[in-house]
Amino acid sequence: SQRVVIIGAGIVGTNLADELVSRGWSNITVIEQGPLSMPGGSTSHAPGLVFQTNPSKTMTLFAKYTVEKFLALEKDGQSCFNQLGGLEIATTQERMEELKRKHGYAQSWGIEANLISARECHQKYPGLNESIVLGGLHIPSDGLALAARATQILIESTRNAGVKYLEHTLVTGIEQASGHVTGVTTNKGSVPADIVVSCAGFWGVEVGKMIGLKVPLLPLGHQYVKTTAVPSLKNREVNSKINAMNAEYPILRYQDQDLYYREHGEQMGIGYYGHRPMPVNAADLGVTPEKVDEKHMPSRLDFTSEDFAPAWKASQELFPALRETEIADGFNGIFSFTPDGGSVVGQAPNLDNFWVAEAVWVTHSAGVARAVAEVLTEGRSKIDISELEITRFEEIQLSPEYVSETSQQNFVEIYDILHPLEPKINPRNLRVSPFNARQHELGAFFLEVGGWERPHWYEANAELVKSLPEEWKPVDRDAWSSRFYSPIAAAEAWKTRNAVAMYDMTTFHRFEVFGPAAVDLLQRLTTSDITRAPGAITHTLLLNQHGGVLSDLFVSRLEEDFFQVGANTATDLAYLVREARHQSKLDPARWVQVRDVTGSTCCLALMGPRARDVVRDISPDDFSNKSLPYMSVRKQGMGGIPVTLFRKSFVGEHGWEIQTTPEFGQRLWDLLWQAGQPHGLVAAGRAAFNGLRLEKGIRFAGSDFSSEYNPYEAGITYAIQRDKKADYVGKSALEAASRRTPTKRLRCLTVDDGRSMVLGKEPVFRDGKVAGYVTNAAFGYSVRKPIVFAWLPKDVNDGETIEIEYFSRKIKATVVSDPLHDPQHRRLHD
Numbered sequence: 001s002q003r004v005v006i007i008g009a010g011i012v013g014t015n016l017a018d019e020l021v022s023r024g025w026s027n028i029t030v031i032e033q034g035p036l037s038m039p040g041g042s043t044s045h046a047p048g049l050v051f052q053t054n055p056s057k058t059m060t061l062f063a064k065y066t067v068e069k070f071l072a073l074e075k076d077g078q079s080c081f082n083q084l085g086g087l088e089i090a091t092t093q094e095r096m097e098e099l100k101r102k103h104g105y106a107q108s109w110g111i112e113a114n115l116i117s118a119r120e121c122h123q124k125y126p127g128l129n130e131s132i133v134l135g136g137l138h139i140p141s142d143g144l145a146l147a148a149r150a151t152q153i154l155i156e157s158t159r160n161a162g163v164k165y166l167e168h169t170l171v172t173g174i175e176q177a178s179g180h181v182t183g184v185t186t187n188k189g190s191v192p193a194d195i196v197v198s199c200a201g202f203w204g205v206e207v208g209k210m211i212g213l214k215v216p217l218l219p220l221g222h223q224y225v226k227t228t229a230v231p232s233l234k235n236r237e238v239n240s241k242i243n244a245m246n247a248e249y250p251i252l253r254y255q256d257q258d259l260y261y262r263e264h265g266e267q268m269g270i271g272y273y274g275h276r277p278m279p280v281n282a283a284d285l286g287v288t289p290e291k292v293d294e295k296h297m298p299s300r301l302d303f304t305s306e307d308f309a310p311a312w313k314a315s316q317e318l319f320p321a322l323r324e325t326e327i328a329d330g331f332n333g334i335f336s337f338t339p340d341g342g343s344v345v346g347q348a349p350n351l352d353n354f355w356v357a358e359a360v361w362v363t364h365s366a367g368v369a370r371a372v373a374e375v376l377t378e379g380r381s382k383i384d385i386s387e388l389e390i391t392r393f394e395e396i397q398l399s400p401e402y403v404s405e406t407s408q409q410n411f412v413e414i415y416d417i418l419h420p421l422e423p424k425i426n427p428r429n430l431r432v433s434p435f436n437a438r439q440h441e442l443g444a445f446f447l448e449v450g451g452w453e454r455p456h457w458y459e460a461n462a463e464l465v466k467s468l469p470e471e472w473k474p475v476d477r478d479a480w481s482s483r484f485y486s487p488i489a490a491a492e493a494w495k496t497r498n499a500v501a502m503y504d505m506t507t508f509h510r511f512e513v514f515g516p517a518a519v520d521l522l523q524r525l526t527t528s529d530i531t532r533a534p535g536a537i538t539h540t541l542l543l544n545q546h547g548g549v550l551s552d553l554f555v556s557r558l559e560e561d562f563f564q565v566g567a568n569t570a571t572d573l574a575y576l577v578r579e580a581r582h583q584s585k586l587d588p589a590r591w592v593q594v595r596d597v598t599g600s601t602c603c604l605a606l607m608g609p610r611a612r613d614v615v616r617d618i619s620p621d622d623f624s625n626k627s628l629p630y631m632s633v634r635k636q637g638m639g640g641i642p643v644t645l646f647r648k649s650f651v652g653e654h655g656w657e658i659q660t661t662p663e664f665g666q667r668l669w670d671l672l673w674q675a676g677q678p679h680g681l682v683a684a685g686r687a688a689f690n691g692l693r694l695e696k697g698i699r700f701a702g703s704d705f706s707s708e709y710n711p712y713e714a715g716i717t718y719a720i721q722r723d724k725k726a727d728y729v730g731k732s733a734l735e736a737a738s739r740r741t742p743t744k745r746l747r748c749l750t751v752d753d754g755r756s757m758v759l760g761k762e763p764v765f766r767d768g769k770v771a772g773y774v775t776n777a778a779f780g781y782s783v784r785k786p787i788v789f790a791w792l793p794k795d796v797n798d799g800e801t802i803e804i805e806y807f808s809r810k811i812k813a814t815v816v817s818d819p820l821h822d823p824q825h826r827r828l829h830d
């Protein structure tokens with residue numbers, strides 16, 4: 001098999017070696033700078049609490065697998081997981097509500113979880129001060145991972161299977177030829193390799209630098225202490241299993257005070273996130289010394305007791321027995337934080353076969369390792385890893401300043417109650433469209449995406465709400481779903497359906513694909529025939545080899561060998577750029593290039609039944625269906641500005657996305673604005689857009705579907721062309737999928753009471769049992785009901801009533817066929 005080098009023998013590197021071995025790989029070398037018996041990275045001192053439940057389905061499933069694997073990882077009759085259960089307590093009403101939401105996630109992702117009373121919390125954890133606890137969330141399958149022990153067992157078993165371990169060996173460089181990795185340089189010589197995976201933990205930034213790869217993580221210190229013996233924990237009669245694993249009670253989170261707890265025999269272990277962020281430069285920590293022990297390792301900094309003072313006070317209040325103890329030992333342990341709190345996994349965009357798996361907790365370690373092994377073996381992970389992708393970050397998000405500021409903010413907020421739409425406070429205004437000044441004048445409310453400022457509604461439209469027809473009047477919402485929302489969205493939606501509205505589309509990813517092999521590249525990667533004549537727009541999909549959906553694209557052919565692609569993410573860009581590189585290598589005379597033009601263009605969508613009236617007042621050109629039909633594109637001048645008109649719509653109305661370059665942006669806005677006033681034009685934001693989009697049944701990559709689903713399941717077959725002759729990635733798998741009956745489908749639902757909102761990721765119940773989960777939801781103003789998309793079993797029929805759980809409350813909803821708005825698409829073709 002191919003030669004693999006894994007850098008780092010922490011919990012991630014050793015798990016990866018194991019996952020590869022179990023898939024038949026041989027020829028694996030693990031290189032570790034420290035001693036193998038205790039390498040000295042974060043794993044060497046991790047207390048190993050595994051709370052599985054997470055808003056992310058992927059991370060929850062990775063945690064679940066880690067639990068299963070560590071439970072089965074045994075030596076001398078003792079496993080590497082102590083399944084004590086996990087308890088998260090609430091001491092405020094807000095936290096109690098948050099635990100209800102978390103209970104929802106657990107159900108959505110298939111983890112047994114129970115909301116329990118303060119009394120029950122006390123029963124599960126007798127030392128707790130019941131008077132300050134309001135209740136809790138108990139997860140029976142959570143517990144303690146014995147990470148250092150698991151690492152040793154995995155080293156032993158993989159070594160027996162032929163994996164070579166080099167200890168006290170520092171990787172100092174990555175060798176490459178023609179864009180491929182060829183090996184690593186170490187202080188003891190070169191090690192050749194066909195594939196290199198960096199599992200270097202918080203040293204990942206330094207390893208990345210060796211190939212000019214920015215790994216967006218920040219090493220931060222985090223306080224952990226052990227108390228002296230707790231009187232009530234002394235001389236306990238505990239069963240032998242618990243005795244061996246040093247703990248009896250559930251692992252515990254007290255998030256209102258940024259604290260967590262576990263037992264170490266008679267001592268209590270306390271972790272604290274409430275202190276100031278303590279950033280560290282991994283390069284300054286130097287090479288691991290020859291000798292590493294419990295108290296001396298590069299990932300362990302001296303304890304700063306003054307930072308722990310509030311934690312100690314709060315802990316003694318929660319556990320009065322701690323008043324009879326002291327801090328026996330404390331340290332500031334280092335591990336990785338990232339701009340969005342997610343792990344950093346995947347192939348380097350700038351070097352083939354160089355991979356990273358970093359910023360991974362013990363909790364997710366085996367799951368991440370399995371995913372990487374699956375990608376290397378089969379070309380995909382069964383559990384979608386797009387939210388972990390190293391390529392998910394925009395260029396601005398890779399700057400050291402951004403990584404430092406946002407990762408520190410993530411540390412501060414790690415246990416905070418955050419709304420799904422909660423914006424970053426800082427840094428803001430990193431990327432603004434040329435319409436930004438005008439948007440401010442109209443009182444835009446901005447949220448941030450990928451560094452961009454994106455308007456969600458405009459206060460200037462507030463007056464319109466009062467004059468809305470009765471059937472368009474916004475309905476009241478609960479406090480949680482009212483956050484980062486305004487009823488003004490109802491007025492903006494009404495204008496879009498009944499007059500005309502203008503949306504800033506600048507934040508959408510736009511790439512140019514050009515060169516003699518542009519057609520070859522797009523034919524090879526997409527599900528549609530893109531050889532139609534210049535002027536055509538094709539909605540198409542990117543699939544993996546297994547028929548799973550990576551993304552959907554709008555491919556506009558501007559010239560024979562020149563396309564513009566509307567895409568979803570920075571990962572789409574990295575994929576297309578890599579594939580273009582490969583394509584060009586086949587025959588240098590037939591090259592193709594992919595260039596990101598998102599920031600060097602700007603775009604306004606003019607949408608609504610009166611859109612044509614607006615453009616007619618500006619331009620003498622022919623805007624008829626004959627001249628510029630639906631899904632076609634044309635370059636022209638408009639009021640003296642060079643623009644490209646794309647006749648397509650995310651909101652299901654007649655109109656154009658009008659693109660120009662930023663220097664003309666403000667002029668384009670003013671031109672449309674003035675011409676639009678007699679026709680009732682308003683500026684509209686993302687809040688209205690989302691509702692209109694769901695009414696039109698348009699699914700979004702990432703939230704509605706992912707690589708885990710094929711287009712038949714996701715209901716996006718409109719973006720595949722069944723009679724496409726040319727071969728493309730995923731074609732045979734897709735054909736096979738077309739002959740299979742899908743087991744699940746993405747379905748549209750409307751909420752029966754016409755007002756109860758949900759926000760996404762809530763569990764869906766059928767006959768009282770969890771049957772799926774919500775992907776997206778928004779109020780459908782023209783159908784006057786909340787609209788929900790959810791994954792449900794295949795046999796769920798239209799008209800069936802199901803229930804969605806929101807803050808422990810069951811909301812009835814009905815399965816409907818979609819799209820709800822203009823199913824014949826008359827408005828698009830008008």
Ligand code: FAD
Pocket residue numbers: 007008009010011012013031032033034039040041042043044045046047048049050169170171172199200201202203204207222223224271288332333334335336357358359360361362363364
């Ligand atoms: P590491 O264990 O750091 O392994 C990376 C290895 O790479 C190191 O051994 C290093 O020596 C080696 N290496 C790096 N660079 C090179 C090079 N150039 N050449 C050769 N070798 C190299 N997680 C949880 O899930 N639950 C918890 O309760 C928990 N508590 C924590 C408490 C503390 C105080 C800390 C600090 C962390 C905690 N974590 C917890 C996080 C967890 O410990 C880490 O995320 C995890 O151990 C990282 O594993 P890793 O294998 O990626 O990194």
